Each structure stands twice: as C-alpha cells, then as structure tokens.
Amino acid sequence: MIHFSVQRLIGLCALALASLLAGCGGSSSTVNPLVAKRVIAFGDAFSDVGDGSSPYTTRNGRYTINGATSGGIATITTPTTVAETLANIYGLWSTTPVARKMVSGAYPAITMPTTGVVSYAVGNSMINPATAYDGLGGSDATLGTQITQFLADGGPQENDLIVITAGTRDLLSLAVRYLGRTGNTTTKAADGSAWTPPTGLVTTLGGDLAKTDVYSRLDSTTSQLVTQIAKLIDAGAKHVVVLEPMNLSRTPWGLSLDATSVSFLRSLSYDTDTSCTSSSNQNSLHCKLTIALSSKYPPTVYGQKLLAVDIAQYFNLLSGTTSTGSANTYTSYFTQPPTSPACAVSAISSTSTSTQSSSYVASSIDAAWTAGCDADTTVWTAISSYPFTGFMFADNLNLTPQGNALLANYIYSSSMYRAAWR
Numbered sequence: 001m002i003h004f005s006v007q008r009l010i011g012l013c014a015l016a017l018a019s020l021l022a023g024c025g026g027s028s029s030t031v032n033p034l035v036a037k038r039v040i041a042f043g044d045a046f047s048d049v050g051d052g053s054s055p056y057t058t059r060n061g062r063y064t065i066n067g068a069t070s071g072g073i074a075t076i077t078t079p080t081t082v083a084e085t086l087a088n089i090y091g092l093w094s095t096t097p098v099a100r101k102m103v104s105g106a107y108p109a110i111t112m113p114t115t116g117v118v119s120y121a122v123g124n125s126m127i128n129p130a131t132a133y134d135g136l137g138g139s140d141a142t143l144g145t146q147i148t149q150f151l152a153d154g155g156p157q158e159n160d161l162i163v164i165t166a167g168t169r170d171l172l173s174l175a176v177r178y179l180g181r182t183g184n185t186t187t188k189a190a191d192g193s194a195w196t197p198p199t200g201l202v203t204t205l206g207g208d209l210a211k212t213d214v215y216s217r218l219d220s221t222t223s224q225l226v227t228q229i230a231k232l233i234d235a236g237a238k239h240v241v242v243l244e245p246m247n248l249s250r251t252p253w254g255l256s257l258d259a260t261s262v263s264f265l266r267s268l269s270y271d272t273d274t275s276c277t278s279s280s281n282q283n284s285l286h287c288k289l290t291i292a293l294s295s296k297y298p299p300t301v302y303g304q305k306l307l308a309v310d311i312a313q314y315f316n317l318l319s320g321t322t323s324t325g326s327a328n329t330y331t332s333y334f335t336q337p338p339t340s341p342a343c344a345v346s347a348i349s350s351t352s353t354s355t356q357s358s359s360y361v362a363s364s365i366d367a368a369w370t371a372g373c374d375a376d377t378t379v380w381t382a383i384s385s386y387p388f389t390g391f392m393f394a395d396n397l398n399l400t401p402q403g404n405a406l407l408a409n410y411i412y413s414s415s416m417y418r419a420a421w422r
Contacts, residue, residue, distance in 0.1 A: 034239050034421045036090040037159040039117045041083035042146045045398050046165030046243060046407075047121035049081060049097045063123040063398045065342055080401040082243060083163045085408035087117045090161070100149070102141055107149050114157075120146035126169045127228070128221040130177075130206025134169060147228050156237040164229070167245035167285060170221050171268045172365065172397070173205045174214050175248060179261055181208035187258040195257060197365070215282045218268070222288040226296065233297070233305050239421060241411060242308045244286055245269060246399075250319035253365050253396040255339050270312040286310055309415045311407060318392055318406060333406060335390035342391035342400055365396055 041047035045063035064080050079085040079093050087093040097117035100110065112118065124136040127143045134140060141149075143166045156162065179186040180197035188195050202208060209217065225242075232240055248254045249265035257265075269284055276287035283291075289308060297306040319338040320329030330337060389402045399407070416422050 034161060034416075035159055036087075036092065036161040036239075037115050038113065038157065039083055039087040039090070039092055039161045039163060040150065040156070041081075041117070041119040041121050041163045041165070042143055042150070043121045043164050043166035043243075044125045044169055045121075045123040046168075046404065047081050047083035047119050047163060048123045049084060049099050049117070049119040049121070051099050051101075064394045064404060065400050078401065079408075080404060081119075082165055082404045082408045082411075083119055083121070084117060085405045086161065086163060086241075086412060089408075089412050092116050100146075100153075102139075105139070110153065112153050120150060121165065122146075124169050125166065126173065127166050128170055128217070128224045130173070130217075131204065133204060134173065136169065136172075143228050144224065147231055151231065151235055155235045156232060158238070160237065160239065162232060162237050162240045163243070164240065165243045166225065167221070168248070168397075171245050171248055171265075171285065174209065174217055174268060175265055176365070177202055177205050177207065177209040178211065178214050178264070179257075181210075186261050188256055189258055189262075190256065192258075195261075212281070214268075218283070218285050218288060222285060222292055225289065226292050229293075229306060230296075238305050240306045241416075242289075242306065243407070243411065244289065244308065244310055244312075247312060247315050247319075250315060250338055251397055252339055252341050252393050255321075270310075286312060304419055307415055307419045307421070309411050311410070314407075314410050314414075318403065330392065334392050334402070336392070338392050340391065341393040341395050343395055 041049075048063050050062045050066075062080050066080075077095065079088045084093050084097060087097070092115060094116065097119060098110075098113060100107065100118055100120045101122060120141070122140040124134055125140045125142060125146070126134045129142060132139070143164070176197045178184075179195070180202045186195045187193065229240060229242065247266060247269040249262045249269070254262055254265045267282070267284060270286045271284045276283055276290070278291055280287075290310075293306065293308055297304065317329045318333050320327055321337050321339065328337075336342075389400075391400045392403045394400045394403075412422070
C-alpha cells in the first residue's frame, strides 16, 4: 500500500522545487516568472464579481459584504473577492471587472479584453452537481460550463493567471444530503435541538446519501475537477491556481452543529497525516486531489503550470476558536470569532437590509442565507466598533472582503513564491 502523508508530500515537492531552483542559479525569476496581464477566474463565490460593478443589494451583487444601497459604505471601491485581490496585486483591478455570465441561459457575445479581470465564476456554482439544478444557485453554470465558454472565447493567453475557486458548494451539497437524510438526527450545538435542511433541499440536491456514497461522489468530483484543469493546460494555460474548498466545519453554519457533524464536515475537506492513503475509500477531497495531481502535474526544471493551494492549515488559523478545540488564533486576524458573521443576514436577492438582529439563524444554509449581504449605513453606524475588517464571515458561508483578501495574499505571498511564479 502506498502511503501519502499530505504535508510530507507538500514538503517533498517544495524541497524538489528548491533543488531545481538552486540548479538554475537560485532565483525564482529564472524558472517561470509570471507578469500577469489578465486574471481569468472560474468557480464559485470566492471569485464571483457580481455584475461587474453594482455594489447594491441585487441578485448581481458579490457573495460577500456589498456596498450600501444609498450613500453608504462602498466596498466596491476596493477588491472584495479572491480573484480581484490577486488582480490588484498585479495592478489589473478596476471597479468594473468583466463579469462573464449567462443571460437567459446563454453567454452573450463579447470581445475579450487583453488586460484586466474576467470572471466566469458564479456564487453557488458546483464542479459536479447531481442534478441540473444545484439547489442553491438554481442553474448556475458549472465549472465545466464556464471553462468550455472560456475556450470558445479564445482561451488562455501567454500571461494569463487563471484562478479556479471551486468545490465548496460541492462539499456543502454532500453534507446536506448526508446530514439531512431521512431518519438521521443532526442537532444544533447550542441547544441540542434538531437541525433540518430547508424544505425539499435534500431532494433537489439529488436525494439522501449514505457515507460510502458521499466519498464515491467525492471521487467523481475530483475526477471532474482534474478533467477541467487538463482542458485549460492542454489549451496552453501556463499558470493555473486551484484554491481548494474551505473547511465547512469552521464556518458559522458548521460551528452551529453538534460535534459529530462537525467531525464529518472536517473529513470532507482534509485528512490527518496518517489517514490519507491511496487505498482508502474515505479520503477527503484534498487528499484525493493531491494524489491525482501530484503524478499528473509534478514540478519540472521548466517550472510548474499548476498550483493547487491547500488552505486547510491557514484557514484553521484564520478561524481558530476554542469551540473547535484549538487556540483562539483568529484574534491575530479578526476581532470577532467565526461564529459571528458580519451580516445577520439578508440575501442580496432580497430588498431588505442586513441586520445584527435576534432573527439571525446560525444553522440556516438556504439560498437566502448564503448569498452575501449589503452594508446598510443605519446598521453599520450602530455597530461602528465592529468594522468590516473585524469579521471573517459575511454570512453563514461566505467570507468578508477581508477574509477573501487574506486568502489571496496567502496565495501570492506563500504558495506562488514557493512555486517560483514570482
């Protein structure tokens, strides 16, 4: 049996790459430097730029804290998503990134820009939906649909930085289908009462799943993700970043559930060093993806075209809290714990404004509670001691602009540096 310790594998890859760099003079710029001219984003809420400009509470807003509806806090004046923050590092961001989305089921004609940000990402997009509708985003274009359209739009150029942020909604779907299955009792951590998913959601997502079926679906999701990555690289992409999904057990929704459910959610995202083995049929998505990609796209003397970013450890630091059994490491990044999202919570599809009110339901994960929120000035004036930067989560699932920025800077400062892309 071949045993894969994920952290050991990462360390060996880094060591191998360092050796290659030393043989080339020790400078990352001699291997495969990137001077990005475009940032092309695919996937889900991490990189959804809304309609490209509107900061308001409409369905086209971003899946984070949006600007106020009138005269308020205009978060649109700064990058708010992972892809936009990465673009800003290269001087490519503007307040009007190109939002490449379907209109009435079809992509409109477009002349692709030669510089700037183009995002095909849609908030609740999935890699591998079980049905035609994913239950949260309706008919949101899948990762495969987005990439197919990009290739039809002309495909990658020499200096493109391609960013894939996908998989979180796939894990959420699997979790709901398992935890919300008929006859199961999932409880809320606060009072021990039963947690149930929104009416009809399990059926819409594809029906109940046993645990063995969950991991089988993870196999097919991993395979589909690798297939989509290969399409981009085969088409000439030279710098593809894949941001792995967040750990759902550290979200406000995950932390609202009982310990057994939290443990299950964590197992979807990552494994312990000793449990990630090639023969296991219950590996996490991270483990499955690491095994699949380490042999398909290893670093070479010519650098590497693919960078799969494992955010498990960093995400755990950002969201560290004693309620998860670890130190309160979140205090180095935020003033508020991950159990307290900034907006409690009105969807961007709603006309009502966000509030910090007693109506907040931590265990809700239907579309109206996972779609971002707007920064109404009457609300934020009342809680001015808690600025945006104090919160990690905008709602029960999506990060604040500050949370997204921290992930993007981690990718650039740590992962891209080790990959010799800068």
